[in-house]
Amino acid sequence: MIRQRCILLVSLVLTMTGCQSALRSRDQEPAAVPLTNLTDRGADGDVVPVIDLRGGDRVEVQATPPAVAPPTGRKPFNVLVLSGGGAYGAYSAGVLAGWTEAGTRPKFDVVTGVSTGALVATLAFLGAEKDADLKRFYTSLSDRDLYVRRSSLSALWGDALADSRPLERLIEREVTADLVAAVAAEHAKGRRLYIGTTHLSSRRLVVWDMGAIASRGGRGDVALFRRILLASASIPGFLPPVTIPVEVDGKVTDEMHVDGGVSASLFFRPPTVPRDQLADLGDRPLAGSNLYIIVAGKLFADPAPVQPRFLSIVQTSISGLLYAQTRGDLFQLYALSMATGMNYRVAAIPPDAAMPAAATTFDPAAMSRLYETGRRQAGTAGVWRETPPGNRPGEEVPVRGGARFSTSPGERN
Numbered sequence: 001m002i003r004q005r006c007i008l009l010v011s012l013v014l015t016m017t018g019c020q021s022a023l024r025s026r027d028q029e030p031a032a033v034p035l036t037n038l039t040d041r042g043a044d045g046d047v048v049p050v051i052d053l054r055g056g057d058r059v060e061v062q063a064t065p066p067a068v069a070p071p072t073g074r075k076p077f078n079v080l081v082l083s084g085g086g087a088y089g090a091y092s093a094g095v096l097a098g099w100t101e102a103g104t105r106p107k108f109d110v111v112t113g114v115s116t117g118a119l120v121a122t123l124a125f126l127g128a129e130k131d132a133d134l135k136r137f138y139t140s141l142s143d144r145d146l147y148v149r150r151s152s153l154s155a156l157w158g159d160a161l162a163d164s165r166p167l168e169r170l171i172e173r174e175v176t177a178d179l180v181a182a183v184a185a186e187h188a189k190g191r192r193l194y195i196g197t198t199h200l201s202s203r204r205l206v207v208w209d210m211g212a213i214a215s216r217g218g219r220g221d222v223a224l225f226r227r228i229l230l231a232s233a234s235i236p237g238f239l240p241p242v243t244i245p246v247e248v249d250g251k252v253t254d255e256m257h258v259d260g261g262v263s264a265s266l267f268f269r270p271p272t273v274p275r276d277q278l279a280d281l282g283d284r285p286l287a288g289s290n291l292y293i294i295v296a297g298k299l300f301a302d303p304a305p306v307q308p309r310f311l312s313i314v315q316t317s318i319s320g321l322l323y324a325q326t327r328g329d330l331f332q333l334y335a336l337s338m339a340t341g342m343n344y345r346v347a348a349i350p351p352d353a354a355m356p357a358a359a360t361t362f363d364p365a366a367m368s369r370l371y372e373t374g375r376r377q378a379g380t381a382g383v384w385r386e387t388p389p390g391n392r393p394g395e396e397v398p399v400r401g402g403a404r405f406s407t408s409p410g411e412r413n
Contacts, residue, residue, distance in 0.1 A: 068341050070288025074281070077271040077289035078106040079342075080124060081333070083326065084115025084261035085296025086235075086359030090138035090367035091349050092120045092294045094374025095383065097135060100128040102379050106290070107191075109271040112207075114196040114260030116296060118232035122175070122210070125193040126182055133174070139368040145170060146362055147239060160240040167233065171226050180214045180222050187211025194269045196260030197231045200241060205263035231257035238360060265326040266293060268333055287341030291333065292384070295348040298355075299327060299389040327389040334388040345384040350377065351394075 070076040082092055099105040105128060113121025119137070123130035147162040183193060193210040208228050213221055224244070231242035234257075241256040260267075270286065278285070301323050306316045330346060337344035349355065353373045356366040377383045389395055 067343050068288045071282065074288070077109045077286060079110045079268065079271065079289065079291050080108045080112070080121070081266050081268055081291065081293045082111070082113035082117030082121045082124070083266040083293070083295045083297065084117050084259065086116050087138075087356045087362045087367055088296040088349065088359055088370065089116035089120055090296075090370040091353075091374040092117065092296045093131075093134035093138040094371035094376075095294050095347050095378045096120070096124055096128075096374075097131045097371075098375035098378025098383075100131055101375070108292075109190070110192045110194070110269055112194045112196070112267055112269055113232070114264060114266065115233055115235075117266070117294075118195045118229055118260065119171075120296075121193060121195065122179075122183070122229065125186065125191070126179070135371065137174070139371050140364055141170075141362055142364055143360075143362050147360075158240075160236075161238050164230065164234060164239040167239070168226075168230055171229050175222070175226050175229065177222050180225050183211055183225075184214035187215050190272060190274075192269065192272060194267075195228055195232050196264055196267055197228060197242075197257040198236075198260055198262040200236075200256040200258060203263070205260060205267065206257065207267065207269065228257075232260045234258050235360070236262060265322070265329045266295070266333070267329075268336060284341050289340075289342045291337050291342045291344055293330065293333065293344075293346045295326065295330070295346065297323075297326065297359075298349045298351060298353075299323075299330075300351070300395065302351075331388040331390070344386055344388075346388070347374075347377070347383050347385075349373065 085092070096105070107127065108125065111121045111125040113119070120134060123134050144166065146167045147164055148166060149162045150158060150160070187193070191211070195208045195210055197206050197208065198204070199206045210225060210228070213225055213228075227242055227244055231244065234240065234242055236258040239258075241258050243254045244257055245252055246255050247253075268291070271289075273281065273285075301319055304316075306312050334344050336342070349370070350373065354366070354369060356363050356370065385392075390397075
């Protein structure tokens, strides 16, 4: 509930970041030091915890799990899950391109996405031949290609701070009838593409089976396909909600949908098989399958000075909330993987990578750098981590026994 309430403030904070930056005085701000660089000088040095919450031999579930192979003769399923992240989606596009170049990218049985991840998911679902389109989208587009900022007065009394008609026109150009037909063809083969939006009235995630929509062959299905993509990318308050007409018991009503990231930073849906094949998969049909997750963002926020002013405090608090929610969703998927026997793999923007100023700032130069970060990373063995956030050095929750610290790890009183 807190997430749904707080995210409505994101747009206001993002659009006023320029004002906030103008108020900053770097000479008066202390340097921001990561919490994990601080040694608690008041902590006990002669005792150790009975278990290591960061992982290792004593906590098997937190240690790097061995890869699970599917039962003999069974092909593993491959599921791709894509998060939201606005302009940071350039990283996801780069990972997919680098993965293709490495020659190890599988054909996904299921692809899911929210927000900017919904746009990436649609092209990723259709395969490596769409990598060039993803690169163009995430390295050449700028703010004016996606939205037009409204005046402060119009935004105050309207439904959003910006107009999404440029993004709507872009989706109309890119999501052609041929592209929708290609999605339908893959759906007929048993593959699935799922996109998440948030239904405003119920405050809940709605998952759209895009292949089923593409396969209906109705006159308005291409338009519906496009509107779902637009809705999933519509940050509430920043871009207007998208109205989607639905029919309930013969009566047509309009639903308002916004960014799927409001209700879930990422989500999983299982593969499908013909009913007569289900029994052949045994009690653990997902054992040995692969769950790949690409996070269009860092797992932990970069430390930065915070001014004791309303905008700075609200912006930082909301940012911390969203980072924490993403980590929580990642841990939920990790637990699902452990229960089902899937191999859990996560790629996220490296902690030392430079990022665009804000998720709604589409700067081609900055996005190109982020794209290249993902592309280069995907060509290395270290692109995938096999455990959720929290188990690596520097990710632990700091426990304090006082308020005296040192930046030298071995220094204590």
